[in-house]
Amino acid sequence: MSTRAIKAVGYARRSTDMQERSIPDQQAFVQRWAKENGYSIERWYVDDAISGTSAKGRVSFERMMKDAEGGGFAAVLCYDMSRFSRGGTNETGYYLHRLSMAGVQVIFCAEGIPEGEEGELLQGVKSWQARQYSVKLSRDCIRGQHSTVTARRSAMGGRAPYGYDRQYISSDGKVLRTVRTLADGRRQEFGPDGKHVRYIDAGQPMGRKMKSDVVRLVPGDPKQIKAVRLMFEMCAKGFGFRSIVIALNDRGIPGPMRSRWNQMAVKSILQNPCYYGALAWNRRTFGKIHGVSADGTARAKRRGESTRNPKDCWVVIDDVHEPLISREMFDAAQAAMAKRRNAGGLARPTQRYLLSGLLKCTNCGYNFWGCIVKNRSKEGVRYYVDAGYRAQGIKVCRSTSIPVEALDEWVLERVREILPHDAKARKAAIQQFVEVVTQRSDVDEVHASENELASLVKRIKTLVSLLADEEVADIKELRDELVSLKRRRTAIEAEMAKAAQSKDAPLDVAGLRKWAEEKLRNFGHAIKHGGTMHEMRQVVHSLVDCIEIDPHAKKGVMYLPADAQALLESIATSRVRVPSSSHS
Numbered sequence: 001m002s003t004r005a006i007k008a009v010g011y012a013r014r015s016t017d018m019q020e021r022s023i024p025d026q027q028a029f030v031q032r033w034a035k036e037n038g039y040s041i042e043r044w045y046v047d048d049a050i051s052g053t054s055a056k057g058r059v060s061f062e063r064m065m066k067d068a069e070g071g072g073f074a075a076v077l078c079y080d081m082s083r084f085s086r087g088g089t090n091e092t093g094y095y096l097h098r099l100s101m102a103g104v105q106v107i108f109c110a111e112g113i114p115e116g117e118e119g120e121l122l123q124g125v126k127s128w129q130a131r132q133y134s135v136k137l138s139r140d141c142i143r144g145q146h147s148t149v150t151a152r153r154s155a156m157g158g159r160a161p162y163g164y165d166r167q168y169i170s171s172d173g174k175v176l177r178t179v180r181t182l183a184d185g186r187r188q189e190f191g192p193d194g195k196h197v198r199y200i201d202a203g204q205p206m207g208r209k210m211k212s213d214v215v216r217l218v219p220g221d222p223k224q225i226k227a228v229r230l231m232f233e234m235c236a237k238g239f240g241f242r243s244i245v246i247a248l249n250d251r252g253i254p255g256p257m258r259s260r261w262n263q264m265a266v267k268s269i270l271q272n273p274c275y276y277g278a279l280a281w282n283r284r285t286f287g288k289i290h291g292v293s294a295d296g297t298a299r300a301k302r303r304g305e306s307t308r309n310p311k312d313c314w315v316v317i318d319d320v321h322e323p324l325i326s327r328e329m330f331d332a333a334q335a336a337m338a339k340r341r342n343a344g345g346l347a348r349p350t351q352r353y354l355l356s357g358l359l360k361c362t363n364c365g366y367n368f369w370g371c372i373v374k375n376r377s378k379e380g381v382r383y384y385v386d387a388g389y390r391a392q393g394i395k396v397c398r399s400t401s402i403p404v405e406a407l408d409e410w411v412l413e414r415v416r417e418i419l420p421h422d423a424k425a426r427k428a429a430i431q432q433f434v435e436v437v438t439q440r441s442d443v444d445e446v447h448a449s450e451n452e453l454a455s456l457v458k459r460i461k462t463l464v465s466l467l468a469d470e471e472v473a474d475i476k477e478l479r480d481e482l483v484s485l486k487r488r489r490t491a492i493e494a495e496m497a498k499a500a501q502s503k504d505a506p507l508d509v510a511g512l513r514k515w516a517e518e519k520l521r522n523f524g525h526a527i528k529h530g531g532t533m534h535e536m537r538q539v540v541h542s543l544v545d546c547i548e549i550d551p552h553a554k555k556g557v558m559y560l561p562a563d564a565q566a567l568l569e570s571i572a573t574s575r576v577r578v579p580s581s582s583h584s
Helices: 023-037 057-067 089-100 117-150 223-238 243-248 263-270 328-343 389-392 404-419 422-440 447-467 476-503 509-529 534-542 564-573
Strands: 006-013 040-049 075-078 107-109 162-171 175-181 187-190 196-200 212-219 279-281 288-292 298-300 316-317 359-361 368-374 380-386 401-403 544-548 554-560 580-582
Touching: 006 023, 006 057, 023 040, 023 075, 040 057, 040 075, 057 089, 089 107, 089 117, 117 288, 117 316, 175 288, 223 243, 223 263, 223 328, 243 263, 243 509, 359 368, 368 389, 380 389, 380 404, 401 404, 404 509, 404 534, 404 554, 422 509, 509 534, 534 544
Parallel strands: 006 040, 006 075, 075 107, 359 544
Antiparallel strands: 162 175, 162 212, 175 187, 187 196, 279 316, 288 298, 368 380, 380 401, 544 554, 554 580
16 A cells, blocks of 8 residues: 555644644544545644634745645645635635645545535635634634623733733632743742742743633732833933933843843833723734724724734723822823924933024024034034034035034023013913913814714615625625624714713813913023023923024024913914014
């Protein structure tokens, strides 16, 4: 039999589904079939714990395709169609065609697909069924995860956020165990009494938990908690990611799962609502088939879509676990990050020049740099220099240098003229500001929601019309899509109703006065009495829109608000680069 046996290879795959037939079971079944039908399996290609929804990332599958096209075997034996691929009729057909062109036959041993047109048709149906299984499983998983987070307020699997441990609680409220992830990837398990139980190596399973168990985040390593609070405090004060990274590394504080901090790790922590006690889900989506909408429903994932979801798709449940920082501190950090983002990085506290980022050349369009130029006596003198000339030479712009001290003092003097000189003037400016704000009509911000709602209504009407046709009325996918669209319509209508209520809410005039008083007082103190360079830069960059320098005429124009009332308006609203007044 060995001389007549057809040379073949075996392919086996198992995803993370614990109910699937194991690799050894698949191999044993295929080996028996091969022996009974005259095939000799030369070797196996195995992808274990890998989804079949796409061939991408299945290393053994890709190697098998390459070897098949290089010759050496006549057949691929696989347990069934779903083990070969769940990519749908198009992807499965593509790889089957490639193997056929290479003279390699694919046999699904457990399914008995006949040859000829009948077998080709049956093969397409089974390929579609394999894909639909994955689609349904993906939807069910998303629905279950959303329910776990929103109804049971239980954290999902994976490593706990930096500074937290995962605590498992039974249905009757008893603490079962607490798990801490260490810097080297190991996990440390503590018993209900808080005492050490064991260490678990990275990659080793923890053991199954009961479905009724709830997972809560609890404060973890005190050193990590201290680092988290330091990050938020520095961010709220205006320090950027790079400055925070330097501070953490200088203090020798180890980062999460790595030896040193980087800006992405700091940013991820600063943006995570879990640190003020909220449970945040759907910040990232790793599924290959579906993404998740804001209301928790599955949606088809677009090709090339990032795993990072926009904030309006996050599901955030407040007051779930003990916070590491206050909500006020978290909001202050988000505001500081938004300010730096909108300013294009001009709020860096490490910059040593007051006007860095504000000076722009009208001739070449480049900004002016702050730098130290040595004179004949080799003493350093600080200048603002034209970056166009410094970067690309005389063909771009002429060399222009402006003494730092003289220009800084001139700008500060103009800023002092805007700020109120006494309490009476400050009170008058605040009164004018409050009157303007209370009389201003709100800008309508519901156009996007209205457009989406209109589109949903149109799609719902189309599906209803389709389902009225007897030939397609029984297609489950159409009915599921209709249910999904109706849920999204309900969610948008609720959001619009909530927005309408907040729009009609009365303005907090007392709070507005307090905010304006604090702003003017802080600005005045920093300018008149002097402050740190960071404080001075914050004041100047809040007031001055830009300073345009004409190197040929040797003149400049500074754009800033006309008075204190205009200053408060420019800070309280989204700023545009159109000056209300100018000084030259």
